[in-house]
Amino acid sequence: MQGHVNRRDLRPPVRLSVVMLSCGLAFASALLLAIRHDDDAYAEASRTLLVRELADAQIHTATELLRVPMAIGDEDLVRLVADGLVERDPMLVALRVDLPDGTSIVSGESSSGSEAFVGHVLGPSADVEGMLLGAQTRAGPLRRVGQIEVHVALPAIVSTMPAPPRVVPWVVGLGIAGALGLLLWLRSRLRKLVELAAAVAQGSPTASTRMRGGDEIAWAARRVRGATRVVAKHVEEVEGRNADLLRDVVLKEDRLQRIAAVAATLVAPLQEQTLLRDVVGPLAEECGAGIALMFVTTTGSHALHCEAAHGLERIEHCEPGLVALGLDLEALPDSPTLLHALETDHPWMRDRKVPLSGVAALPLRFGGHLEGLVVFGRREPWTGTDLEFMADIAPPLAIALANLRAYEASVALTYALEQRNDELVRQRDRLEEVDRLRAQFVANISHELRTPLNAIIGYTELVVDECFGPVTEKQQSSLESVLEASHHLLHLVNQVLDLSRAEVGELALEVRECDVLRVARDTAALLQPLTRDRPYKIVVRGTEQRIQTDPERVHQILTNLLNNAIKFTNKGSVAVNVVPRPDGGVALHVEDTGIGIDPSHMELVFEEFRQVDGSTTRTHDGVGLGLAISRRLATALGGSLSVSSTLGRGSTFTLSLPAVVGARADLEPAQGALSRAS
Amino acid sequence: MKKILLVEDNLHNRTVFETALRSHGYDLLIAEDGERALQVVGTYLPDLVLLDLSLPKVDGWTVARTIRANANPQVSSLPIVALTAHAMKGDRERALEAGCNDYISKPVSPRQLARTVAAMVKAA
Numbered sequence: 001m002q003g004h005v006n007r008r009d010l011r012p013p014v015r016l017s018v019v020m021l022s023c024g025l026a027f028a029s030a031l032l033l034a035i036r037h038d039d040d041a042y043a044e045a046s047r048t049l050l051v052r053e054l055a056d057a058q059i060h061t062a063t064e065l066l067r068v069p070m071a072i073g074d075e076d077l078v079r080l081v082a083d084g085l086v087e088r089d090p091m092l093v094a095l096r097v098d099l100p101d102g103t104s105i106v107s108g109e110s111s112s113g114s115e116a117f118v119g120h121v122l123g124p125s126a127d128v129e130g131m132l133l134g135a136q137t138r139a140g141p142l143r144r145v146g147q148i149e150v151h152v153a154l155p156a157i158v159s160t161m162p163a164p165p166r167v168v169p170w171v172v173g174l175g176i177a178g179a180l181g182l183l184l185w186l187r188s189r190l191r192k193l194v195e196l197a198a199a200v201a202q203g204s205p206t207a208s209t210r211m212r213g214g215d216e217i218a219w220a221a222r223r224v225r226g227a228t229r230v231v232a233k234h235v236e237e238v239e240g241r242n243a244d245l246l247r248d249v250v251l252k253e254d255r256l257q258r259i260a261a262v263a264a265t266l267v268a269p270l271q272e273q274t275l276l277r278d279v280v281g282p283l284a285e286e287c288g289a290g291i292a293l294m295f296v297t298t299t300g301s302h303a304l305h306c307e308a309a310h311g312l313e314r315i316e317h318c319e320p321g322l323v324a325l326g327l328d329l330e331a332l333p334d335s336p337t338l339l340h341a342l343e344t345d346h347p348w349m350r351d352r353k354v355p356l357s358g359v360a361a362l363p364l365r366f367g368g369h370l371e372g373l374v375v376f377g378r379r380e381p382w383t384g385t386d387l388e389f390m391a392d393i394a395p396p397l398a399i400a401l402a403n404l405r406a407y408e409a410s411v412a413l414t415y416a417l418e419q420r421n422d423e424l425v426r427q428r429d430r431l432e433e434v435d436r437l438r439a440q441f442v443a444n445i446s447h448e449l450r451t452p453l454n455a456i457i458g459y460t461e462l463v464v465d466e467c468f469g470p471v472t473e474k475q476q477s478s479l480e481s482v483l484e485a486s487h488h489l490l491h492l493v494n495q496v497l498d499l500s501r502a503e504v505g506e507l508a509l510e511v512r513e514c515d516v517l518r519v520a521r522d523t524a525a526l527l528q529p530l531t532r533d534r535p536y537k538i539v540v541r542g543t544e545q546r547i548q549t550d551p552e553r554v555h556q557i558l559t560n561l562l563n564n565a566i567k568f569t570n571k572g573s574v575a576v577n578v579v580p581r582p583d584g585g586v587a588l589h590v591e592d593t594g595i596g597i598d599p600s601h602m603e604l605v606f607e608e609f610r611q612v613d614g615s616t617t618r619t620h621d622g623v624g625l626g627l628a629i630s631r632r633l634a635t636a637l638g639g640s641l642s643v644s645s646t647l648g649r650g651s652t653f654t655l656s657l658p659a660v661v662g663a664r665a666d667l668e669p670a671q672g673a674l675s676r677a678s
Numbered sequence: 679m680k681k682i683l684l685v686e687d688n689l690h691n692r693t694v695f696e697t698a699l700r701s702h703g704y705d706l707l708i709a710e711d712g713e714r715a716l717q718v719v720g721t722y723l724p725d726l727v728l729l730d731l732s733l734p735k736v737d738g739w740t741v742a743r744t745i746r747a748n749a750n751p752q753v754s755s756l757p758i759v760a761l762t763a764h765a766m767k768g769d770r771e772r773a774l775e776a777g778c779n780d781y782i783s784k785p786v787s788p789r790q791l792a793r794t795v796a797a798m799v800k801a802a
Contacts, residue, residue, distance in 0.1 A: 439766075442766070443766045446763070447764055447765075450765060450784045451763045451784060454784040455690035455694060456785075457785045457787055458694030458698070458785070458786075458788050459693075461787050461789060462694060462788055465701075465788070467697055467701050468697075486785075497765075
């Protein structure tokens with residue numbers, strides 16, 4: 001029915017059209033005939049009247065003005081008038097009337113032929129109502145004889161003559177009546193068609209709207225009724241399909257609710273055992289599975305072990321059962337796979353009598369990694385809906401397993417970190433305790449060394465100052481030596497303390513802007529006495545270099561460096577070069593031409609209590625603290641101390657200082673202790 | 679004659695300081711521990727207290743604090759100079775905090791001590 005449309009069905013009948021066309025033609029013909037009839041009747045009446053008028057007219061000669069009523073174009077009438085004139089006027093031989101259309105009417109005999117009328121052709125008058133007459137007389141030449149004029153108005157004639165039968169009004173009246181009838185009929189038909197349309201719109205075309213007849217409107221009505229039936233059928237089909245869809249939606253919603261129910265159990269607990277027990281039971285129930293086993297990949301391997309089983313009495317049969325399935329885990333697709341029925345000899349079937357024919361394996365993969373596997377089993381085979389449900393539940397399960405694994409890993413890591421943290425805290429506490437003890441020890445040593453030094457220096461000074469009586473010159477100089485040695489000892493004590501303080505970052509710095517060249521000059525001047533038994537003087541070169549630093553500490557470092565340089569340089573030169581650095585800081589190069597340092601000992605010189613060579617220890621005094629302290633001081637100032645040397649040719653110690661003392665000077669004791677530990 | 683209370687437990691140092699100061703004409707009262715110092719300071723009323731800090735019985739910091747807390751304004755306003763071998767960072771601050779007016783770290787030479795004492799007594 002639908003789809004294919006017969007073209008013949010679409011062609012409307014012609015009945016109404018033919019009727020209307022025929023009526024129209026008949027009416028038109030009747031009207032024409034009536035007009036013709038009325039015209040003829042009128043002409044006849046006019047002619048009769050004219051003859052009577054002519055008879056009554058007082059016309060004696062043609063020369064008199066003719067005033068006769070006549071109809072236009074009525075040749076017979078003109079001829080009648082012309083003949084009448086020729087008969088009455090003895091003078092007239094012939095009479096010719098030229099008509100407006102160019103033709104002529106000749107009455108009587110023309111002796112001289114058409115020539116006689118030459119010059120009398122007066123031509124069609126502009127006045128269509130009248131014509132000129134030309135006449136040839138017996139006596140004379142051609143002359144103008146007068147004019148035929150329409151003189152009598154038509155209504156006058158009509159009024160004077162009996163009314164001829166008139167058909168036209170009747171025909172017109174009949175035509176109007178017919179048209180009206182047709183119109184009314186069409187109107188009623190159309191009304192019925194509209195009623196039908198309304199009924200169709202309401203969906204209930206009843207028998208009352210049925211239209212009979214073979215005309216076009218009835219045909220259209222039938223077509224509409226037919227189409228309505230087709231539409232109704234379509235509607236029925238669509239409703240059927242909608243019902244199917246609704247059923248589908250309800251099914252899908254149900255499945256989603258089941259998935260949501262399972263997913264809800266996935267997010268709550270984060271312990272593997274709990275999670276899996278909580279999930280597998282509901283999962284099996286949702287699927288209608290008799291047994292459900294969840295296997296989980298062991299961390300760090302591909303082996304699967306059973307974590308939860310539903311519907312199975314003995315858990316120890318889980319893994320042998322999986323092996324008995326003979327699955328190729330790598331080859332399993334991501335979608336649930338139907339397996340062979342489980343016979344009663346299968347390990348999982350020990351407590352069952354009836355084989356399970358519906359067996360499905362559902363791999364749980366996340367990020368391409370097999371996280372686990374669920375196997376469902378029931379007596380009935382699985383349907384497509386069940387498999388769809390399994391496919392839907394697989395991704396959230398896999399994610400949950402992956403999350404679980406990540407969570408366990410993070411818990412383990414957190415535990416390890418906490419352990420490590422505790423260990424570090426203990427270590428730090430121990431180090432702090434060690435530092436505290438050390439500081440206490442150093443303080444005690446300092447105190448215990450200073451107390452006797454105070455007595456030594458005090459007594460000696462008192463003796464030198466002769467508080468206890470006069471002393472000889474020899475005694476005096478000996479005591480001066482005691483004093484010098486005591487001060488040296490004090491210097492050493494101070495150095496040891498400085499070293500200790502620098503190590504724990506307690507070095508006090510007094511940073512201010514100063515000219516490093518000036519510091520170098522002052523230091524050199526103070527140390528010049530040391531070169532009194534050397535063939536050289538300390539030379540300082542460079543320009544003013546102003547930076548933010550602790551001049552006292554710079555002086556201390558330079559003193560150490562110059563002391564060493566002079567100590568190891570018997571001849572040649574000792575010089576300080578003060579040069580700016582690209583970063584705005586300053587470099588001080590202390591160059592000597594002394595014994596130099598073996599390349600393998602280059603870094604050892606900065607270690608505490610070390611002098612490079614045992615044999616030189618005897619020829620050069622000192623405990624080997626100077627460079628170690630100097631390097632620590634340089635570091636505290638944010639700078640560095642380095643050395644380059646050629647054995648036997650001399651050494652250059654370079655103290656690099658930044659433009660501004662950095663944060664390193666504020667090192668906390670603990671940090672100092674840690675840096676030492678490293 | 680200016681009077682000085684010397685609180686020092688070490689015999690040698692006591693002898694050195696005493697000798698040096700007496701040679702400069704000061705009147706000295708010696709206390710060998712903190713307890714003794716506190717007993718005599720009120721009656722002796724020195725112009726200056728030279729105070730070792732590591733002392734038997736009552737330590738020097740407590741002595742300084744106790745003197746400062748004395749009800750007698752003549753005692754509580756006494757100038758006190760710490761004279762100590764505690765020469766580590768913070769020792770000076772701890773001494774001043776306890777109420778000392780000045781701080782000299784040992785070893786101190788008799789000449790230097792005499793100069794400092796002269797300046798302090800003159801100022802007082």
